[in-house]
Amino acid sequence: MDDKAIVIGGGVGPMAGVALHALIIENTLTDGKDQGHFDVQHFSRSADIPDRTAFLTGSDARNPAEGMARTFRCAWAALSACGKQGVGAVPCNTFHAPAIFDPFLRILEREGIRIPVLHLLDETMRFIDEAYPGLRRIGVLSTSGTRKTGIYRDLLAANGRELVELPEERQADLQDAIYNPEWGAKAVCPVSARSRELMAELTGLLAACGAEAVILGCTELPLGLPGKSLNGILLINPVLALARALVREADPCKLKAL
Amino acid sequence: MDDKAIVIGGGVGPMAGVALHALIIENTLTDGKDQGHFDVQHFSRSADIPDRTAFLTGSDARNPAEGMARTFRCAWAALSACGKQGVGAVPCNTFHAPAIFDPFLRILEREGIRIPVLHLLDETMRFIDEAYPGLRRIGVLSTSGTRKTGIYRDLLAANGRELVELPEERQADLQDAIYNPEWGAKAVCPVSARSRELMAELTGLLAACGAEAVILGCTELPLGLPGKSLNGILLINPVLALARALVREADPCKLKAL
Numbered sequence: 001m002d003d004k005a006i007v008i009g010g011g012v013g014p015m016a017g018v019a020l021h022a023l024i025i026e027n028t029l030t031d032g033k034d035q036g037h038f039d040v041q042h043f044s045r046s047a048d049i050p051d052r053t054a055f056l057t058g059s060d061a062r063n064p065a066e067g068m069a070r071t072f073r074c075a076w077a078a079l080s081a082c083g084k085q086g087v088g089a090v091p092c093n094t095f096h097a098p099a100i101f102d103p104f105l106r107i108l109e110r111e112g113i114r115i116p117v118l119h120l121l122d123e124t125m126r127f128i129d130e131a132y133p134g135l136r137r138i139g140v141l142s143t144s145g146t147r148k149t150g151i152y153r154d155l156l157a158a159n160g161r162e163l164v165e166l167p168e169e170r171q172a173d174l175q176d177a178i179y180n181p182e183w184g185a186k187a188v189c190p191v192s193a194r195s196r197e198l199m200a201e202l203t204g205l206l207a208a209c210g211a212e213a214v215i216l217g218c219t220e221l222p223l224g225l226p227g228k229s230l231n232g233i234l235l236i237n238p239v240l241a242l243a244r245a246l247v248r249e250a251d252p253c254k255l256k257a258l
Numbered sequence: 259m260d261d262k263a264i265v266i267g268g269g270v271g272p273m274a275g276v277a278l279h280a281l282i283i284e285n286t287l288t289d290g291k292d293q294g295h296f297d298v299q300h301f302s303r304s305a306d307i308p309d310r311t312a313f314l315t316g317s318d319a320r321n322p323a324e325g326m327a328r329t330f331r332c333a334w335a336a337l338s339a340c341g342k343q344g345v346g347a348v349p350c351n352t353f354h355a356p357a358i359f360d361p362f363l364r365i366l367e368r369e370g371i372r373i374p375v376l377h378l379l380d381e382t383m384r385f386i387d388e389a390y391p392g393l394r395r396i397g398v399l400s401t402s403g404t405r406k407t408g409i410y411r412d413l414l415a416a417n418g419r420e421l422v423e424l425p426e427e428r429q430a431d432l433q434d435a436i437y438n439p440e441w442g443a444k445a446v447c448p449v450s451a452r453s454r455e456l457m458a459e460l461t462g463l464l465a466a467c468g469a470e471a472v473i474l475g476c477t478e479l480p481l482g483l484p485g486k487s488l489n490g491i492l493l494i495n496p497v498l499a500l501a502r503a504l505v506r507e508a509d510p511c512k513l514k515a516l
Contacts, residue, residue: 013292018280021300025272025447032438032445034271034304041332042279042300045340046292074299074336081335082303082328180290187290189283 003251005039007075007088011046016219020091023243029254043071052094053145065104076113087249088115091219097149127241139164139211143218164211191224199224207233261509263297265333265346269304274477278349281501287512301329310352311403323362334371345507346373349477355407385499397422397469422469449482457482465491
């Protein structure tokens with residue numbers, strides 16, 4: 001058992017962590033037996049991690065970095081108890097805004113928590129390079145927090161690609177599809193028809209604006225749009241990119257072909 | 259945060275742990291926000307836990323109790339690191355055979371790992387009593403290991419109910435639907451059509467033999483038969499019973515109505 005354990009810093013939202021966990025299993029090559037699967041340690045400590053968008057837009061001063069660092073402290077204790085090295089990830093796009101992700105990494109370093117953490121958005125860019133190198137104009141659906149940071153725009157530009165985003169006046173609808181307390185994707189599992197229809201409409205709108213593919217840049221979105229495409233529009237799921245990256249880092253021999 | 263953390267002793271098989279995790283989330287009453295969900299710590303250490311049926315049928319001498327106890331040692335370290343009490347469960351029917359479950363509990367006690375562990379089959383009986391008290395003749399599909407122990411027969415009899423099981427000559431087919439290394443439910447996710455069709459046929463056979471409902475008594479079975487019923491036959495999912503029991507023990511105020 002020289003392979004690494006995979007640590008999921010979950011709970012953001014909780015069902016996105018479950019989706020990542022399932023994709024790790026689905027992308028692992030085994031001999032068909034339970035025993036060929038990775039050691040996955042999945043911590044879903046939602047109550048300790050304030051909303052990421054609320055922090056980025058200034059309506060909550062508490063940085064979610066701190067609660068997630070406490071989650072990784074638990075993971076570090078568990079890894080130490082079973083004598084394993086680990087590789088970790090956080091399945092939340094908005095968490096990767098530098099105002100959150102950078103202090104998070106600094107806390108881990110300061111506390112001696114030696115779990116390397118993959119970067120969800122960097123891995124998504126790598127996935128696009130490998131699987132769809134010809135794409136030039138790429139749509140992104142994301143929370144208002146992620147949008148505000150411009151992180152997808154910068155990463156795509158650095159990769160020679162162009163971002164297509166929603167008209168400003170439709171962003172509130174997307175935020176509602178994710179956050180509405182009655183019918184949003186964070187509130188209802190499985191995702192409600194109303195939320196799914198809105199996600200689908202906004203995906204179509206990005207394609208109509210010239211996007212050749214659409215990145216589902218909030219981990220609740222693939223819960224509502226689980227397919228690889230929608231009405232002929234290619235969907236790129238960052239959680240799938242992350243699952244495959246975690247398998248690659250834990251033991252590259254066990255990564256299934258795409 | 260006085261509620262308890264929920265510990266999943268997963269990996270047996272790994273996708274059954276994911277199914278339990280998802281059902282915990284789906285059965286938790288929240289205000290629609292991530293932060294209302296439980297602290298779930300899910301350890302999937304498949305490689306360290308030998309096959310349960312192989313142990314019970316004598317083809318592997320290693321008791322899976324020991325690896326699962328090491329899993330709970332990791333959980334205990336993680337809970338200690340975040341100062342939480344926990345309540346745990348193992349989503350594998352076969353693991354609850356007394357020859358495995360009893361030594362498992364003894365190791366936890368000896369090592370001072372103070373995480374109470376719910377019993378999957380006891381919780382399934384409680385679920386039937388609460389949700390379907392009128393049932394008298396109940397079919398059970400299970401691994402050959404679980405079947406050999408007679409544990410479902412004894413529990414149903416103690417509850418004034420009668421077990422309907424497969425004709426002996428069809429048990430190998432059910433074992434194959436779960437374990438076949440090419441197309442069985444442990445080998446292929448999502449579950450293959452061949453495995454699903456066999457599960458459905460055997461469910462129908464139990465109904466034809468007089469079962470008023472069928473317990474999917476191996477945690478791979480609900481992955482292939484996810485509905486509440488099949489061709490009018492009521493399906494009872496022990497993993498759902500367990501998810502609801504964990505929520506009840508962690509904080510009864512947060513248990514959704516059925």
